[in-house]
Amino acid sequence: MKPFRYETATDPAAAVDLLSRAPRAAFLGGGTNLVDLMKLGVEVPEMLVDVSRLPFDDITETDNGGLRVGATVRNSTLAVHTAVRARYPALSQALLAGASPQLRNLATVGGNLLQRTRCTYFQDIGKPCNKRRPGSGCPARSGIHRDLAVLGASQHCVATHPSDMAVALTALDAQVHCVSADGERTLPVAELHRLPGDTPDQDTVLRHGELITAVELPPPVPGARSAYRKARERASYAFALASAAADLRVSDGNVEHVRLAFGALAAKPWRARAAETALLGRPATEESFGRAVDEELAAAEPLRDNGYKIPLARRLAVALLTDLAGTHAEGAR
Amino acid sequence: MTTLPRTLGADTARLESREKVTGTARYAADHARPDGLYAWAVPATIARGEITAVDTGAALADPAVVTVLTHENAPRLAEGDDPTLAVLQSRHVAHRGQIVALAVATSLEAARAAATAVRLDYSSEPHDVLLSTDHPGIYAPETANGGHPADRLRGDFEAAYAEAPVQHDAVYETPPLHNHPMEPHAATAWWEGERKLCLHDSSQGSSTVQQMLAQLFALGPDQVLVTSEHVGGGFGSKGTPRPHVVLAAMAARVTGRPVTLAFARQQMPAVTGHRAPTIQHLRIGADRDGRIQALAHEITTQSSTVQEFVEQAAAPSRTMYVSPASRTTHRVARLDVPTPSWMRAPGECPGMYALEAAMDELALACGLDPIELRVRNEPDREPDSGRPYSSRHLVECLREGARRFGWQDRDPRPAARRDGRLLLGTGVAASTYPVMVAPCHAEAHARADGLIDVRVNATDIGTGARTVLAQIAADALRLPMDRVRIRVGCSELPEAPVAGGSAGTSSWGSAVHKACDGLRRALEEHSEVPATGLTVGADTTEESKGGKEYARHAYGAQFAEVQVDTATGETRVRRLLGVFAAGRILNPRTARSQFLGGMTMGLGMALTEHSTMDREFGDYAERDLAMYHVPVCADVPDIDVHWIEEDDPHLNPMGSKGIGEIGIVGTAAAVTNAVHHATGVRVRSLPVTPDSLLPHLP
Amino acid sequence: MRSTEGTGDAETTTALTLHINGERRAQVVDNRTTLLDLLREEVRLTGAKKGCDHGQCGACTVLLDGHRVNSCLMFAVAADGAHVTTVEGLADGDALHPLQEAFIAHDGFQCGFCTPGQICSGVGAIAEAQAGWPSAVTPDGAPDGPVELTGGEVRERMSGNICRCGAYVNIIDAVREAAR
Structure with missing residues (x-):
């Protein structure tokens, strides 16, 4: 790790200003991913602007009945918040399914969204990686890719995004508030992350120096329930092989409202819009859930060793939706 | 004469408990000195070839960087017995991750930055890193690890197998597995003058480290002092010196200052040893009653080009069950891969996974309960050697385990139990581990103040060795334990073998017992302890040769209950139960922990641990603890551990067999047999992960 | 305390104050120094351990303002002003926690x-x-x-x-x- 300057930002404008004048500077939140990547030599900032002490550390009710979550709120604080648990259980479940208690106590909401991929090539500076060093190549496609993407990948990158929280936020239709030298903007979480295409080095649509200030949850859909499920190789403290978050309302046995998102299948939380469209107004049965999810996953392009993710995601989503619909006897979880 | 409660066999808390719970127990890297330096290793980024140029300019530009060692400037080492320790001696790269440079600086931060800044140019050669049974380089070694003959043939296997009415033929595979002790390999080294090397090392046996470093640095053994007071686990990977200790000693010599070096976790899979992958071909022919007529267990495994290490996975099939005709073989390919070594129960662990999975399949083929199948194949003499067993209570373990586990209520049909989306199943497997013992020295010294100093260079890597040796001493002295001061973990103590092969307590304990017994007798001849004290030394070289007329092994039975989630393919263990027969249990508290720990590691082998050779780059893809899944607390259910006390006069003065490794033997098979019972799916390649199960689930 | 030779220039070092096991401690640190390395190498509290250095094992866990965290993933500078409790600070004199x-x-x-x-x-x-x-x-x-x-x-x-x-x-x- 090269020596770097360290500045503590006192207000967001100063933070943004510091960064926009330093092309090789980075914001530091909880540090759980950035410090990790700096030790590996993957991230080599010349300056860190510590934004963890900015006044973005509270969770407030919005006028329309939603919640606004400051970007520096710790993952653990958000996960255990009474209103989050009551109104957005998928979010609380996703957070509690991620990382470890110690990491959740450090990690911020903004930082969680901006985690980088766990691809083994991305993390090893002795190997090529288009995300880390554009144009150097992607060994993952023919190499180690069991954990990598089956949706939305390109010839240049098959990375997945590792966040659990972002999957729940996507299914909950949350928005991200950002500020930059150009002013403030708001965009859906679902549009924050990018698919790799020809520029896999760009994880998100944020520009250099653009700072996430908050995440906003819309009011819960009346009568809907949300939940998150994750499959992993060990019972805790492991990244997802696949995960799904859903928000569902059933009326008279038919799907009246549904939002579904997948994790660990793509470089972004994968909002399953095709499945949602296919389900609206259809019977809330295992059969129609399965058919709708199949429609979504038809676009999947598995590599040699990650094809299992497709049936895994299908089963996971069908079980999740079925449980939410209450049409299946509760299985132990 | 006073009657004392026996200290041996008593539930005794670890002597170093307080240090360990208060953080004052110090490990090798905790001895970094205020005037000392920090080193950081640089791994090779090619899988085979040569270093053609070295540029340390950028690294040395930082004034905090004291030196960068490479093959161009590192001290020359004398030839040693272990080629993996010849670090920085040549431009040749034998595998990716081999240490090719060492940055030394006044701070950890500067050392790491300098390591990243070292520029090495290579000329790469094509590499060959993938094992297969038809690899052209496969050969038959002379021996496998532990001195086992590579091949043993008894009777006419092919003919007996061909005639057997029930035949089972399958290939089982185990992946590379990494020891990953929690303490990375670390050493703090300094020189006192030109001719005295001192080290704190993370090692399972500092006598071995002392001898091997003396060899490499052309010193006498008394010119090397190695301390390993507390060691953060090893599981075999610290059984012999690893490159870190040589590098630290080199750097300390070059700089004239103390140097602390710890390998980064990501560096460990390439340079600290690991369990090699195995491909195991099992063929068992039995009569219709399940009696084995022919047994073949044929191993294909790999080693590096640096050193031959052959996982002796067929060894347990030579002793476990009756087998009138038998063929057990080991074949190895030398690839451009990291050098494998010992990992908890080398040989027995992967071998018994395959054998016990095969026995489960044979039981189904014969329509027999798997316990009954094993009972029917219980030998009265060791098949391979013809020797009688010194004691063998496998059947008792199986029956006791069955009773405690509730085996009799089991519906043998696969995929018959369901709880919502979960499929439930139970499985059983046997375990075994040989009794080994090595020569050892110890010393007991009666002090004028009435205390007894007991000295032996045992190493407590977490087994409770320090405690049990004090118990053995007190027992032999017929004194209460608080009269004994035990000292272990330093090469200035009487020479002792490594903490390995489940032989530590047997070997060290025999010497401690002999010294203390001798001291007790000597004291009986004195009315009071002389002012200068009284010392008795012991050497068990002769005793350790004994007992060879018997086949000596510990046994166990492992039971597992699993649930398989049909929505995800995730398997979790609900219950584990182990019953072991391992001679006399000397400290039930620390013994139970050994069994629990072994079974926990076996659970990881069954379900979570795997490592993948990257064909293009020649290294293991799962290099850190985020990717290599050691079981966490949530994976581990209540584990029930019991034992059957054995009274075996053919072992050692304590009557004990080793217990450090048998806990891992058989666990993986018990779990995977349970997975088959739950799902009807037989996964023959470890571990059982969602991707292997999903295609077959309802 | 360790010599600070070569810890870099003023731009890449920072003065900070920590309260470690109840004791106030002010010093200048290399910005690269993690809380774990500060505790272990500067303060010589070697109880917290470096098992992986990447937040993947928990051996470095300490309490930061009462909350458990991985001290290996936090730069010491980012902890300025915090109260840190390590395993050495849990016992009350001879009385263990x-x-x-x-x-x-x-x-x-x-x-x-x-x-x-x-x-x-x-x-x-x-x-x-x-x-x-x-x-x-x-x-x-x-x-x-x-x-x-x-x-x-x-x-x-x-x-x-x-x-x-x-x-x-x-x-x-x-x-x-x-x-x-």
């Missing part, structure tokens, strides 16, 4: 390397449950208020601390006892 006592009573360790992190983590876990924080295994709709530390709860809550010796079964018992 109840969780330290419980770890001995239940043999909650073998090699001891992960133990300082396990114990700091356990102290944090007990406090979190007492504060009513749910875990991934807490049933939905569980009432507010302290969470009972069942075996399943402890397993999940202690999963950020790897023990390769496999002493989990005893660790669970120790944490449950101390929580009572």
